[in-house]
Amino acid sequence: MSVMTYREALNLALREEMRRDPRVFLLGEEIGVYDGAYKVTQGLLKEFGERRVMDTPICESGFTGVAIGAAMLGLRPVVEMMTFNFAILALDQIVNSAAKMSYMSGGQFNVPIVVRGPGGPAHQLAAQHSQSMESYFYHVPGLKVVRPSTPEDAKGLLKSAIRDENPVIFIESETLYGIKGEVPDDADFTIPLGRAKIRREGTDVTVIAYMGMMYRALETAEALAQEGISCEIVDPRTLRPMDIETLIGSVRKTHRAVVVEAGAGFAGMGSEIVAFITENAFDDLDAPVERVTGANAPMPYAKNLEQAKTPSKEKIIAAIRRVCYA
Amino acid sequence: MAQAKAITVAPKVDAELARRLLSQMVLIRRFEEKAAEMYALGKIGGFLHLYIGEEAVAVGATAALRPDDYAISSYREHGHCLAKGSDPRRIMAELFGRRDGLSKGRGGSMHLFDKSKNFLGGHAIVGAHLPLAAGAAFAVKYQGGDQVVVCYFGDGAVPQGEFHESLNLAALWKLPVIYLCENNRYAMGTAIHRALAQTEIWRYAETYGIAGEAVDGMDVLAVREVVGRAVERGRRGQGPSLIEARTYRFRGHSMRDPSAAIYRTKEEVEREKQRDPIALFRGRCLKDGVLTEGEVKTIEKDINDLVDEAVAFADASPEPPLEWLTTDIFKE
Ligand SMILES: Cc1ncc(C[n+]2csc(CCOP(=O)(O)OP(=O)(O)O)c2C)c(N)n1
């Protein structure tokens, strides 16, 4: 085990996978000479050269399409979106080309690409540069969607994403790049896609959250422990495929659930998780499931408004109290 | 760098090549005519875009390729797929939505794929397969191969951003890809002068500093020659080419545009049909004594039989099993 930042863990995953498999290469804006807009690819150009660390001009649709075409011939491209907001320009390539290629070719051509980069709330980056992008992707059959919350997950899940035979959308977070944690040193350490993780064991209520909201939920759980409310925090880690078993298992144990998400609530991740719980564990519930979501508004710039946009600790506490009738 | 060269004297052909080119063009023509019949009978559904009138482009271009070269196309791709050597029976079965179709009946007319022939598919979002072609060429170069990728697309893709993104990237990275525009002068009902500020499409090559040529897309030998030059450039590491093949579709945009008469005149269509690429080539082979009337008749009869067989095969092929609704979404 080594202690490292989330950013370093991602860098290490890329480095190890590039050493392991000559088919793996990187492409994106500013990933080489500039060392990455968020320094995730720092030093990789130096180690692997221009052939495998390709700086691209600004043309998200074009270079994502290039990655997909290269993947059809057996390469394993990792595409960096400088931020995930720009992936909207490549949405057609991701949805219409990558996600459907295997299906519509009768299984002849699969597309083993990873599209990665930061998304979600950031630090006062305003409407066009901070939004929760996962919902644009997890709706699409043929895509896997990962949201890794810790340095260990960042490494283990990115390695699995690169080794996967299918397109994987891997959304990191500006706010987490600097956090530190223990990460296994083993170059063969991976975390399988589609496995949730119980971050904190508890008995009274299941709180489902990922990324920044997972950390906020953990703080909330500490506060509520003082009042004698025991929260179990479940981090899905992979949104698609979703580890329903672990989620439902926890709800069966606690009989209560709250879903927290940073994105706007309408047809959000919480909607889907609540539907899963209702379909699979309705009889186990002692209270209606609650959602705590981001406001239905674009991300504002002003600090106070930005704070009001994402679920606060107070809102999460209030929701937990309601489902616990406390 | 870019230049339009009017091809006047194409090289002489031997009987073997003449037979092959004529057979392939007749196969595409007959296949498409049959597909239209099958559509009328309700055996084929959805969108069906016929390649009739444009056969010389696919056949001429493919004649300049090696079997291990790659091709990728839009939704008007039956001709490209046939020229690349795919089994007409499996293509027809795909159009019928049957189990033995190239894409297991899940792709249909617009999504033919054949990995065994390095045919990278039919793609139905206008412009979207141009970056894929650059990516395939990138993979060839990355792996140190000497294959090239031919990317067929229509004049309708030229105003799309992805045309320009792809040409820029392919030129920047010197990728072995040949962008072959089939300029049939219309994107559905929009004539090129209503869509493009620069209607001489080959001239966009100048912008990106790559080789560009225009060619008579009704002349199979001329297409073969021009594409052949582009293939050589690609193999020698000299990067991409843009070729504008001037052609014409004799039928409507799709089977849902049967008359094709609102946006172009009957006179125009009749005039263009005078330059039928098959009639032109057949006439020339007969005049030059490369083929005899008897040989041409034999080719036509054999192809008729082949296409009838394709229909019989497609008809006999069962529907895909219901489990296939959810297979191949992911590769394990
Ligand atoms: C991005 C996109 N926009 C619109 C369409 C609808 N559409 C299908 S074919 C077509 C015309 C394309 O014309 P062209 O590229 O010249 O090819 P042709 O049909 O002449 O072979 C249009 C507008 C589409 N498939 N994709």
Ligand SMILES: [Mg+2]
């Ligand atoms: Mg056209």
